Amino acid sequence: MIEISTMFDTKPLVSAMASIMLMRTITNELLQFFQAGLHHLFRQSSAQFTIIIEEFQGMARNQVFDAAQAYLGTKATVSVERVKVSKSGDRKELSFNIDRNEEVSDVFEGISVKWKLICIEVDSSRIRSYDDDSSAVSEIRSYELTFHKKHKDKIIDSYLPYVMEIAKQIKQGDMANKIHSNEYGSWRHDVKFNHPMSFNTLAIDEELQRDIVNDLDKFVRAREFYRRTGKAWKRGYLLYGPPGTGKSSLIAAMANYLNYDIYDLDLTDVGDNKTLKQLILSMSNRAILVIEDIDCTINLQNREEEKEVVNNGDNKVTLSGLLNATDGLWSCCGEEHIIVFTTNHKERLDPALLRPGRMDKQIHLSYCNFSGFKQLVVNYLCITEHELFEKIEVLLGEVQVTPAEIGEELTKDCDATECLQDLIKFLQAKKMIKEEVKNEENIQEPEPKKMIEEETKNEENIKEEGELGSENI
Ligand SMILES: Nc1ncnc2c1ncn2[C@@H]1O[C@H](COP(=O)(O)OP(=O)(O)OP(=O)(O)O)[C@@H](O)[C@H]1O
Numbered sequence: 001m002i003e004i005s006t007m008f009d010t011k012p013l014v015s016a017m018a019s020i021m022l023m024r025t026i027t028n029e030l031l032q033f034f035q036a037g038l039h040h041l042f043r044q045s046s047a048q049f050t051i052i053i054e055e056f057q058g059m060a061r062n063q064v065f066d067a068a069q070a071y072l073g074t075k076a077t078v079s080v081e082r083v084k085v086s087k088s089g090d091r092k093e094l095s096f097n098i099d100r101n102e103e104v105s106d107v108f109e110g111i112s113v114k115w116k117l118i119c120i121e122v123d124s125s126r127i128r129s130y131d132d133d134s135s136a137v138s139e140i141r142s143y144e145l146t147f148h149k150k151h152k153d154k155i156i157d158s159y160l161p162y163v164m165e166i167a168k169q170i171k172q173g174d175m176a177n178k179i180h181s182n183e184y185g186s187w188r189h190d191v192k193f194n195h196p197m198s199f200n201t202l203a204i205d206e207e208l209q210r211d212i213v214n215d216l217d218k219f220v221r222a223r224e225f226y227r228r229t230g231k232a233w234k235r236g237y238l239l240y241g242p243p244g245t246g247k248s249s250l251i252a253a254m255a256n257y258l259n260y261d262i263y264d265l266d267l268t269d270v271g272d273n274k275t276l277k278q279l280i281l282s283m284s285n286r287a288i289l290v291i292e293d294i295d296c297t298i299n300l301q302n303r304e305e306e307k308e309v310v311n312n313g314d315n316k317v318t319l320s321g322l323l324n325a326t327d328g329l330w331s332c333c334g335e336e337h338i339i340v341f342t343t344n345h346k347e348r349l350d351p352a353l354l355r356p357g358r359m360d361k362q363i364h365l366s367y368c369n370f371s372g373f374k375q376l377v378v379n380y381l382c383i384t385e386h387e388l389f390e391k392i393e394v395l396l397g398e399v400q401v402t403p404a405e406i407g408e409e410l411t412k413d414c415d416a417t418e419c420l421q422d423l424i425k426f427l428q429a430k431k432m433i434k435e436e437v438k439n440e441e442n443i444q445e446p447e448p449k450k451m452i453e454e455e456t457k458n459e460e461n462i463k464e465e466g467e468l469g470s471e472n473i
Pocket residue numbers: 201202203204241242243244245246247248249250343344365403404405407
């Protein structure tokens with residue numbers, strides 16, 4: 001008897017069948033695994049929530065975009081495969097940035113988020129230029145922030161404010177408050193603002209200084225007040241006084257104190273009201289807009305004359321354009337804006353600029369008094385006392401001298417005593433000139449005065465005589 005088994009060797013067949021079964025099982029499981037995975041992925045993607053943060057909000061830069069950019073600069077090198085690196089002249093550090101379409105992962109309180117920079121090229125009519133890396137680009141940029149939707153509240157209420165705060169700290173850490181100036185209708189030269197003036201070195205009346213600092217503190221803290229009252233969070237200052245009394249120095253001290261950027265607006269370079277509007281709308285928040293020598297940089301017509309200007313089709317910056325820029329509805333687009341006008345001739349300004357509520361504070365910077373002088377001596381000579389002070393105090397009460405003039409005397413290449421002696425000579429010379437002018441005026445004045453007095457006397461005599469005469473009659 002031949003066993004079937006001997007007739008047919010079934011072993012290979014069985015093992016082949018077993019292999020096929022095993023393969024089918026594995027394939028099924030793999031399929032199930034992929035299906036589950038896909039399902040999971042699908043479920044996951046539908047559970048995602050994405051916040052779009054565009055670079056511009058209307059005409060103005062979007063603060064959240066700028067903050068995200070600064071924040072992601074610190075994350076980019078650890079998270080992505082490609083980064084952009086740059087360095088501007090005023091910064092010590094290199095700055096990193098994610099490149100277009102690159103993703104950066106971040107974890108906040110155990111929540112994973114992903115950031116992506118999206119750049120869409122646009123036709124030239126929609127171009128907005130930005131020059132953070134010194135190249136005007138014709139594209140619209142935005143960040144996409146994606147996370148699980150169950151964390152939406154946490155991301156909006158905690159993570160985004162955290163990003164803003166970190167960005168603020170990065171900016172403050174840089175101490176990179178900048179000065180921007182306008183050229184051909186846009187802001188240029190955003191170089192680091194290196195002016196050393198501070199409220200410790202500014203030589204102005206102590207009381208006035210305290211008042212200004214309190215005003216600035218109050219302004220910075222008043223976010224809630226401005227929100228509640230519906231007022232734009234801005235404050236206008238008019239600084240007026242003779243040349244060399246510290247108007248520009250005060251602006252520098254304010255910018256350094258607040259760590260605000262300065263936007264130094266040259267109105268003579270602004271073609272028309274529309275450009276002015278665009279310039280102001282593109283200012284960052286926490287900034288001081290400075291318009292120096294407002295009385296002479298531009299001929300601001302009064303509003304009646306303006307109508308004619310418009311009718312003539314003349315495209316100029318007008319007073320109402322300026323007032324709209326600083327006061328009007330669209331001036332509310334930024335936050336924490338301080339607007340400073342300066343002039344040597346307040347009396348030449350159009351009353352519309354000085355109306356109450358327009359300039360919140362008018363600050364008169366005047367000639368140097370003794371306390372201002374003492375501050376300058378600390379700044380320039382590093383001394384607080386000297387035997388010549390008494391003499392100088394008397395002279396300062398007799399002549400008008402600007403801090404700039406005193407500064408010049410104190411920066412001469414000599415020791416403290418010699419500098420102070422030179423200053424005394426300078427003050428005495430000023431006093432002599434003043435007395436000479438006064439004498440000249442006195443010499444010229446008595447004649448007509450005397451004549452008028454005599455004429456009046458004669459008239460009175462005539463009148464008296466007449467009256468007496470009539471009485472007599
Ligand atoms: N109050 C001050 N305290 C300290 N330094 C001052 C002060 N005023 C003037 N100076 C010195 O004089 C220089 C000129 O002053 P500043 O430019 O601030 O005057 P200004 O009032 O803006 O003059 P202008 O009307 O000509 O613009 C400053 O660089 C500074 O060194």
